[in-house]
Amino acid sequence: MERLEGYFSQWVIKYRGWIIAVSLLVLLAAGNGLQYLGFDNDYRAFFTDDNPELLAYDKVENTYTKSDNVFILIEPKTGDVFQPEVLKLLEELTTSAWQTPHSRRVDSLQNFQNTYAEDDDLVVESLYEEAEDLLAADIETVKQVGLSDPLLLKRLVSADGRVTALNITIEYPKVDADKELKDVVSSTRDMVAKFEKAYPNVNFYITGIAFLNNAFVEAGENDLSLLVPVSLLLMVIIMFVLLRSISAVFGITLIVIFSDVIALGLGGYAGVKLTPASISSAQMIMVLAVANSVHLLVTFMYGLQHKVPKQEALLESIRINLQPIFLTSATTMIGFLCLNFSESPPFNDLGNLVAAGVFVSFCLSLTFLPAMMSYLPVRVKAGEDIAVERLASLSKFVIRYQNIILLVSAVVVFIAAYAATLNKPEEQFLKYFDESVEFRGDSDFANQSVGGLFQISFSLPAEGKGGISDPQYLEHLALFAQWLKEQPEIINTYVLSDTLRRLNKNMHGDDPAWYKLPESREMAAQYLLLYEMSLPYGLDLNNQVNIDKSATLLVVGVEEMSNVELLDFEQRVQQWMQDHLPASMQAKGSGSILIFAHLTDKNIKGMLSGSILALVLISMILVFALRSIKVGVLSLVPNLVPVIIGFGLWGLFYVEVNMALAAVVSMTLGIVVDDTVHFLSKYLRAKREKGYSTEESITYAFTHVGKALTISTLILSAGFGVLMLSPFALNSDMATLTTWIIMIALVVDLLLLPILLLKLDKEKT
Known part of the structure; x- marks a missing residue:
């Protein structure tokens, strides 16, 4: 492995001119695909074409008036x-x-x-x-x-x-x-x-619905035009403050921009249509592209500080970081690719685009970046970095108080695990938008005043053509509507039986005693025909009755409910139908809120499978790459603990988990493992190459990678932190929880991971 690392590093420096030229050609070719990168303005983009609930919803819409x-x-x-x-x-x-x-x-x-x-x-x-x-x-x-x-x-x-x-x-x-x-x-x-x-x-x-779709569009455009530039600017400032090198910041910025352009350009060629949920991929690629570059440049600058010649420092930095950067890129890609287990295409696109961006940044950070840095002037003050001294002190503190830290960590994890059980899978798609969004405010007002903004439709079939005039059918229709009106979730009902009652009263001199359903099929059919013939253009009964009058649409306006409450309500309705309606008249409910409720339920189950697969694959890669079953298995702890604590905090402060947060486990597993890999890589290198003891190897890891871990964590947190300002809740919630987990991961890797190594990896290599 060492020979391969050395050969690769020499190859990069030898062919640096060609590497820069080829990188620019790839940038131009892939960047041309940006013109094909469209934006989907329909909320149906959250569903696959074969989604059964969406197909049923579309069938109702094709039969009656569009919603x-x-x-x-x-x-x-x-x-x-x-x-x-x-x-x-x-x-x-x-x-x-x-x-x-x-x-x-x-x-x-x-x-x-x-x-x-x-x-x-x-x-x-x-x-x-x-x-x-x-x-x-x-x-x-x-x-x-x-x-x-x-x-x-x-x-x-x-x-x-x-x-x-x-x-x-x-x-x-x-x-x-x-x-x-x-x-x-x-x-x-x-x-x-x-x-x-x-x-x-x-x-x-x-x-x-039109303004709902437009709110999706405006949320995406707002994130792309405002948050992405702000995120890039903030990361550049942080990099300059921490690295103190214009050349280093310039090199990393190029990697960030190139990774974004190439990945999104390839997405354009692939026919990807961005949505507010997947448009955050642009920002995520930028943030993740920084991490690889930071590790390479921090090691490079560490060599310069110790008066190692520039070319030698570059060669050594590439050699040392080749394996950990490959591992972190591979595990991050696995985490995001497992978003393909999501039932929602925008999250599939998010995972694929970010995975492509991470792969591009992996290639560029090990080739284009060192090639560029070999030409750029780099001024670094010689001498020991004060950060290294502080990290050495932190290492000694952890080793000295390992038992106390381990006990406190165990208590925190136990409490967090309990708090994580307080989370509930709930989805209210109106709350995808922040209250600052005009559409959200107007919709809240509509629901509170007029009500019924959220609707569920039932297309109830009758026996044959014209069957809706059958008195028995109408009695069942009225019975169902009356039961629905008595349910606490119902605000209003829109049903044909109410119209026929009114017509029957009208045809009997407006006598209130005749406000009841017609007694015969012929009478009901005549009333409907007479009524339809009197209606003006554009106000016909097509929104309630199908063409051959073999089915009617019953629409109920419901209170705003979570997906769990909606699915419970639907189950209650289906049970009532089975008990009181003939089999020929029974029908599933449909509506935008219902299809989102089913989507969330399926998405959480799908992402659970994706997260388990990501964990298994990442663990296998670490065991194989680190050449130690013990260390590979041990690495699971600092990867899982931040997720547990993050969801524990969410359970304490927010409770509601939407379908975006279901994707966070898989996504963050791929991200937080980066810190673990870099720390363990330096730790094992000290043990295997230098023959250090466990304590000495831990201190070596602290001093040689601690600064890079801190810088990359700050940049990742800042990048995702800016996304927390998004008015689109799926993005802001996901960014909030991800930021928490990334910050917790640094603490865990600097406090808990060294103690686990002290306890479980004492033998000398």
Whole structure:
């Protein structure tokens, strides 16, 4: 191994000119792929194409009206919505909303198709028109309908009447998804801005699926345009302060930029579409690319400080660091590649892109970086580094108080392990966004006022064509809707049986006693036909009834729930269906919140398998590379302890674990093992090459790698720490927990690992 290391280091210096030239050519070729790196603006990007819950959801959407929408809320600053000025505003807004690009339907209190009897005729018309001419009695009628009709109350009108909403159903042609979404968002914002100016006494809020997708886009763009440059700048500052060498900082910065450009360029060639969850790969690659370079340059500069000639110092640095840099790169790549066990494609892309970036940085840090440094002037003050003296003192402290430190460590790990059990796998996709994000604030307001922003749909089949008019089917439909209304999680229901009750009452002179379902199939079918023929264009029953009238869609608005609560609710619904509905009528629930709930559950299970595989592979590599089963197995402790403590802290402070945090175990296993590998590499080199005792080898490891470990940890923490500022919770939560684990790993490697070596590796090599 030593001969191979020596040969490789000499090869790098001998062909340094060619290495630089080839590296630049690879950069240009791979960088060309950046133009193909797209951005996916659809929340469906979190699901695979064959995801069963997504397929069921798409089937419902293809049968009925699409769920893509814009939801605008209106709140007068004083009074309720039932006043002339607000009703006039709503009428004008309803008319303008039809001009929204790709709009297919507009629903509001104003154009709600109210029905009533006039002699023997059924009248179907908008609830009101020409608001400026409404009399007090007319407004009272509007108020009475708005606060009583189940198709309006807690859907488009709040229970207290202080908020009303307008829903625009969007159907994209899907020719240019990015442009289509931007057109909808910009058009809506421009429209609302005009009304805000015209009606200063009214507050407006915008949410809906279109703005959810746009929030994903803006979160990703914000991270890429702001956090990545800030992260790079902060890392450069830290490197300069700690390394005190412009040439060294310049060399590392080139490695960082090259690694990012090449990895993302290759991703572009591979057809990767970035999402807010995978766009953080750019920052992670930068952060991880620094670590390899730092270890090589710290060893190089250590040689210069001891008056070793520049070329010899470079050769020795490459020789000493070849194995540990290879091991740390391999283990980091394994950790990130195991993200492919995630059920969510963005996390697959994140793992693959970062793994590619780590491989590129491994190659460049051992070839391009020393080749560049051989040409660059490097000024280093000769003499012993004060940091080395402090690390030697720390080594003596650890050796002297090893029993006390071991006892305290055991207590901390035990407490952390218990605290880690407090974590609960919970997902609330609205909380993916920080409260500073406008979409989050508007959506929270919508859910608290009108309610029902979170919906679950049930497509309930009937017996054959026209079967939805069968009285028995309608009775079961009404029974199911009534049971749902009684559940504590339900805010509102949207069901055909309520419409038929109203029509039956209308056709009997609006007698309240006839507010019940039609008694015969023929009567129900006639009512529906008469009602449909009276509906204006764009407000048909396609959002509730399929084409051949063999199924209807029941939609329930639910409270915001975690994925665990949602899955429990779904199970309760399915059990009730089995007990009370005929087998032909039973159906699974569908909706964006449900598919995310199932995704989180599957993702956590998948990442558990990925983490176990990562741990096994990393352990096998360490045992083989370090040529010691004892040391390889022993290395598991400092790799697992930081993860246990990190999740313990999370259990104490946050509790909720989303699908991004499920990926942290695999990811951080690959990162924190770096410190362990570098420490053990220097420790074993001292034992095997220099014949040192265990205590002397530990001190050697402290003084020869302790500074590099500290610098790389600070840089990694700073890089991930900046990502904590992301308004996208999947990124900020993942960065927070990862930063904690990385910092804890340094403490464990400098305190606990040496003690384990003292206790378990006493024999002399």
